[in-house]
Amino acid sequence: MKKIHLEQIEGKSTGYMGLIALLGVFVLGAIGSMLYMEHEGHWVSGMDNQVVWGLPHVFAVFLIVAASGALNVASISSVFQKKIYKPLAPLSTLVAISLLAGGLMILVLDLGRPDRLIVAMTYYNFKSIFAWNMILYNGFFVIVSVYAWLMLDRTVKQYSRYAGIAAFVWRLALTTGTGAIFGFLVARSAYDMAMMAPMFVIMSFSFGLAFFILVLLASYKGTGRPLGDVVVNRLRSLLGTFVFATLYFVIVYHLSNLYATEHHGYEAFILLGENGGETYSNIFWIGQILLGSLLPIAMIYAPGVKNCRKTLAAASILVILGGFAAMYTIIIAGQAYPLEMFPGMEVISSTFFDGATTQYSASLPELLLGLGGIAVTLIMIALGIKVLGFLPATLEDSVADPHHKAE
Amino acid sequence: MSNSDVNISRRSFVEKSATAAAALTIAPGMFLHTVAEAKPADQAVSSAVRWGMLIDTAKCASGCTACVSACNTENGIASHDRPRTDQQWIRKVTLRDKQTKHEISLPMLCQHCEKPPCVDVCPTGASFKRDDGIVLVDRHICIGCRYCMMACPYKARSFAHETVDNTVDHQPRGKGTVESCTMCVHRVDEGGTPACVEACSEAEHGAMIFGDIKNPDSEISKQLLKHGGKQIRADLGLNTGVRYRGI
Amino acid sequence: MQQLNKRMHNTLITIAGLAMLAFSAFAFAGEKPSFAPKVPHPTNGSTECVQPEDEMKKNHMNYLLHQRDQTMHEGIRTKTYSLKECINCHVPENSEVRFGDDKHFCSSCHNFTAVSIDCFQCHMDRPMEGKGTQGENPHSAHTTPTANKTTISTDVADTSKSVQDTKEAGNE
Numbered sequence: 085m086k087k088i089h090l091e092q093i094e095g096k097s098t099g100y101m102g103l104i105a106l107l108g109v110f111v112l113g114a115i116g117s118m119l120y121m122e123h124e125g126h127w128v129s130g131m132d133n134q135v136v137w138g139l140p141h142v143f144a145v146f147l148i149v150a151a152s153g154a155l156n157v158a159s160i161s162s163v164f165q166k167k168i169y170k171p172l173a174p175l176s177t178l179v180a181i182s183l184l185a186g187g188l189m190i191l192v193l194d195l196g197r198p199d200r201l202i203v204a205m206t207y208y209n210f211k212s213i214f215a216w217n218m219i220l221y222n223g224f225f226v227i228v229s230v231y232a233w234l235m236l237d238r239t240v241k242q243y244s245r246y247a248g249i250a251a252f253v254w255r256l257a258l259t260t261g262t263g264a265i266f267g268f269l270v271a272r273s274a275y276d277m278a279m280m281a282p283m284f285v286i287m288s289f290s291f292g293l294a295f296f297i298l299v300l301l302a303s304y305k306g307t308g309r310p311l312g313d314v315v316v317n318r319l320r321s322l323l324g325t326f327v328f329a330t331l332y333f334v335i336v337y338h339l340s341n342l343y344a345t346e347h348h349g350y351e352a353f354i355l356l357g358e359n360g361g362e363t364y365s366n367i368f369w370i371g372q373i374l375l376g377s378l379l380p381i382a383m384i385y386a387p388g389v390k391n392c393r394k395t396l397a398a399a400s401i402l403v404i405l406g407g408f409a410a411m412y413t414i415i416i417a418g419q420a421y422p423l424e425m426f427p428g429m430e431v432i433s434s435t436f437f438d439g440a441t442t443q444y445s446a447s448l449p450e451l452l453l454g455l456g457g458i459a460v461t462l463i464m465i466a467l468g469i470k471v472l473g474f475l476p477a478t479l480e481d482s483v484a485d486p487h488h489k490a491e
Numbered sequence: 492m493s494n495s496d497v498n499i500s501r502r503s504f505v506e507k508s509a510t511a512a513a514a515l516t517i518a519p520g521m522f523l524h525t526v527a528e529a530k531p532a533d534q535a536v537s538s539a540v541r542w543g544m545l546i547d548t549a550k551c552a553s554g555c556t557a558c559v560s561a562c563n564t565e566n567g568i569a570s571h572d573r574p575r576t577d578q579q580w581i582r583k584v585t586l587r588d589k590q591t592k593h594e595i596s597l598p599m600l601c602q603h604c605e606k607p608p609c610v611d612v613c614p615t616g617a618s619f620k621r622d623d624g625i626v627l628v629d630r631h632i633c634i635g636c637r638y639c640m641m642a643c644p645y646k647a648r649s650f651a652h653e654t655v656d657n658t659v660d661h662q663p664r665g666k667g668t669v670e671s672c673t674m675c676v677h678r679v680d681e682g683g684t685p686a687c688v689e690a691c692s693e694a695e696h697g698a699m700i701f702g703d704i705k706n707p708d709s710e711i712s713k714q715l716l717k718h719g720g721k722q723i724r725a726d727l728g729l730n731t732g733v734r735y736r737g738i
Numbered sequence: 739m740q741q742l743n744k745r746m747h748n749t750l751i752t753i754a755g756l757a758m759l760a761f762s763a764f765a766f767a768g769e770k771p772s773f774a775p776k777v778p779h780p781t782n783g784s785t786e787c788v789q790p791e792d793e794m795k796k797n798h799m800n801y802l803l804h805q806r807d808q809t810m811h812e813g814i815r816t817k818t819y820s821l822k823e824c825i826n827c828h829v830p831e832n833s834e835v836r837f838g839d840d841k842h843f844c845s846s847c848h849n850f851t852a853v854s855i856d857c858f859q860c861h862m863d864r865p866m867e868g869k870g871t872q873g874e875n876p877h878s879a880h881t882t883p884t885a886n887k888t889t890i891s892t893d894v895a896d897t898s899k900s901v902q903d904t905k906e907a908g909n910e
């Protein structure tokens with residue numbers, strides 16, 4: 085086995101500069117949206133007193149969940165000692181940190197009082213899972229950065245395995261915590277489930293990996309470095325497994341909801357589109373299930389596309405879109421469905437939309453804010469691979485997998 | 492009122508001991524009228540008291556919104572004609588029993604839960620419960636994350652979606668933070684009654700009673716003892732301070 | 739936990755306060771420089787604030803913060819250090835001057851020192867109708883003269899103690 089050689093990219097081409105500039109525009113768009121929403125107040129967004137968390141939160145939670153998942157590759161290499169993933173581990177830490185930063189940026193910029201970030205960091209209510217999450221997020225940055233450093237610095241390399249294990253445990257806690265944000269909302273039919281946390285963990289695996297695959301394919305193509313099929317196909321089948329597992333969890337989640345009578349209303353809403361839930365139901369079936377799960381599974385396992393990068397890239401994009409649909413269903417549809425306050429009664433009139441389904445439609449500033457978060461993620465990755473050697477100079481089959489030759 | 496030092500301190504002594512006695516109920520009935528008297532301004536609220544409300548849906552007139560207007564005036568809440576984002580601390584809801592078709596009308600407001608989910612989830616501790624059971628938002632440290640709104644089972648909270656330019660000095664409110672019924676804490680601390688309760692009785696409906704549910708001699712406790720008072724979504728076990736009759 | 743939070747916060751406030759102190763020491767050192775702002779005094783003839791002027795200049799934020807937490811969380815509604823009473827006394831009722839104008843009592847200094855505050859994003863920057871105490875003795879307006887004496891003096895003792903605490907917390 086040849087020695088794996090990590091090397092910075094040059095990052096001087098027009099393509100690279102253009103990419104950074106384009107992403108910069110998106111970041112400016114997000115900042116502009118934030119200033120606009122702060123100045124006018126949140127009424128200019130699609131969010132209101134019924135749907136209090138909107139599209140920005142869909143983006144943010146997706147990115148945070150994916151962050152943990154992107155660390156998978158590193159975890160598999162260091163915790164489970166799989167050699168083939170080793171050269172990719174540093175890149176995986178970079179993608180993870182960048183995703184988390186992008187997600188948190190959105191969350192912070194959407195606050196009603198982003199100017200009080202200092203308050204959020206000095207006043208803690210330790211009963212709040214949200215406060216714990218802030219600790220988990222900050223810890224994630226620290227632990228994963230240390231992990232990356234241990235891997236990149238030859239003199240301390242032998243310790244990287246321990247950091248890898250710590251990061252692995254930490255990221256599981258992080259995703260569990262993110263899921264628990266919703267799981268703890270006892271009064272809402274959509275979230276009243278202990279399954280929320282594990283479902284988020286499994287979702288993180290597939291969203292994070294899909295994002296990682298895209299970054300990998302794009303950066304090797306962009307730099308013209310060799311990338312062998314062995315690595316790519318490994319990732320492909322891993323992605324297939326994760327998408328399957330996620331789909332399985334989603335099915336179990338809805339089935340077990342169907343067992344509980346009090347959740348029938350919500351299930352009819354999301355599965356059948358009853359009670360004003362058509363849009364949400366469509367997003368669930370078409371977005372999350374069809375485009376986000378079944379189609380990618382077909383594209384990954386279909387015979388004849390085994391070495392086709394384009395199919396894999398398309399499948400990854402679909403998994404990500406499906407991830408957004410999943411977050412949309414959980415976050416938006418979960419709030420749009422009216423709170424059940426008076427069982428056995430129907431609401432005749434209310435000035436505050438009691439008993440009524442909210443039809444949420446996102447506004448442009450919210451979308452720009454969300455896209456800005458993704459742009460921040462991508463900029464961090466692009467700059468990261470330029471400044472430090474996160475990217476192996478070559479991942480030819482002969483380098484990536486010593487057994488390959490024997491085949 | 493006398494101006495001499497002696498009398499002042501005597502007065503506050505009597506006041507303090509009256510509150511204490513009422514709380515401990517050493518002499519039931521004897522101090523009944525003093526309970527409503529203000530606690531001294533420099534005294535912290537105590538857990539010997541728990542403020543609550545009892546709302547009788549049979550007396551609540553459908554179509555009457557006296558409580559809502561009183562709340563808006565008292566707290567300087569104005570509509571921007573954008574119902575989806577306007578703030579509401581109290582609202583009127585009309586309900587019909589699916590089986591019997593019986594209709595009732597009631598005001599919904601923050602239920603001042605004993606175990607408030609909004610407080611549990613708030614990352615900064617801005618949502619908090621005072622010792623006397625009133626649940627408030629400390630808008631000085633609220634970051635506007637809206638997690639409490641996600642957690643409240645009663646849709647009791649509103650987010651200030653736009654600039655508030657009609658604040659009153661006893662109820663500072665501002666854009667970007669979350670707010671909800673304060674049980675007119677500024678009045679209660681001075682021995683008063685919430686504006687909605689006052690308006691309801693002025694409108695001669697008398698559907699709302701306010702008082703200390705820990706004091707067995709208070710009007711509200713007597714009524715609760717006699718007629719009971721249900722919690723909305725009692726299944727959640729939040730032990731709400733606002734109770735209803737006829738739901 | 740609440741305590742811990744307050745600690746951290748107080749520490750921050752103290753640091754901010756010290757920074758401001760350092761600045762004002764510089765700005766107001768020696769003879770009064772001509773560019774120092776003129777703080778408008780109440781027009782009701784009262785010559786004394788609730789604390790000596792120097793103390794108020796340095797520490798008003800600590801008094802206010804302390805009072806804020808007490809009122810908010812414990813329902814303590816003494817008036818001596820309440821922001822509302824500062825405004826009632828220092829800003830004329832029906833004043834056209836709003837926070838942000840150099841003539842506003844708070845802005846006159848805060849604009850000059852460029853210390854931004856967000857109090858008036860929620861609080862009223864002028865007295866509510868009928869509440870202003872300009873033109874009458876402010877302290878008698880709150881309470882009876884004798885009660886005034888007692889409450890204020892205990893108040894002062896309490897608060898200065900806690901201001902002390904704040905400082906200690908800052909030094910830790």
Ligand code: SF4
Pocket residue numbers: 600601602603604607608609610626642643644645646647648671
């Ligand atoms: S009703 Fe809602 S806002 Fe009020 S205390 Fe209960 S959970 Fe909190």
Ligand code: SF4
Pocket residue numbers: 612613614615616617618628632633634635636637638639640668669
């Ligand atoms: S919006 Fe304010 S009060 Fe509500 S949870 Fe967030 S910080 Fe707490």
